[in-house]
Amino acid sequence: MERFQEEFLREAIRLAEENIHTGVGGPFGAVVVKDGKIIAKGSNHVTSHNDPTAHAEVVAIREACKVLNDFQLTGCELYTSCEPCPMCLGAIYWARPDRFYYAGSKKDAADAGFDDSFIYEEIPLKPEQRSIPGKQALQHEAVKVFKIWTETENKTEY
Numbered sequence: 371m372e373r374f375q376e377e378f379l380r381e382a383i384r385l386a387e388e389n390i391h392t393g394v395g396g397p398f399g400a401v402v403v404k405d406g407k408i409i410a411k412g413s414n415h416v417t418s419h420n421d422p423t424a425h426a427e428v429v430a431i432r433e434a435c436k437v438l439n440d441f442q443l444t445g446c447e448l449y450t451s452c453e454p455c456p457m458c459l460g461a462i463y464w465a466r467p468d469r470f471y472y473a474g475s476k477k478d479a480a481d482a483g484f485d486d487s488f489i490y491e492e493i494p495l496k497p498e499q500r501s502i503p504g505k506q507a508l509q510h511e512a513v514k515v516f517k518i519w520t521e522t523e524n525k526t527e528y
Contacts, residue, residue, distance in 0.1 A: 375403075379471055379472075379473055385399025386451035396484065398426040399413045399450070402433070402434035402447070403448075404443075404445055411433070415429060425457065427461060442465060448470040448471070451473050451474060453479070
């Protein structure tokens, strides 16, 4: 069932604009909604917190999870001022809200100097071919830990 409500997307956009005027971070805002009410808000804090992961969506997801005392946002919706970057999209999938809505596109963000296209281009490359190369080591030791996890009965699945 489609539950889109413009007021929530407008609030995300308002947070993005407010962030510019306060100098806290980039022009991005997000809200998490549950049962027709905003339960968490987030704006970009990358530069003010010296945290490259402090994007508006991630900040809002973290806050919503605290409010709900849960690591998943089942039954929630996320409204964000711009199409999520690859990191935020990953966080959204891990948080598992029912859906998300966005205003600006990734092209709009790129036109304003926030171009994530290089990340999309890097993803299909083999780790050692990426601009920040990755190298696998000690796989056999890591696999042992995964085996312990799969055999553990009192774990919280996610």
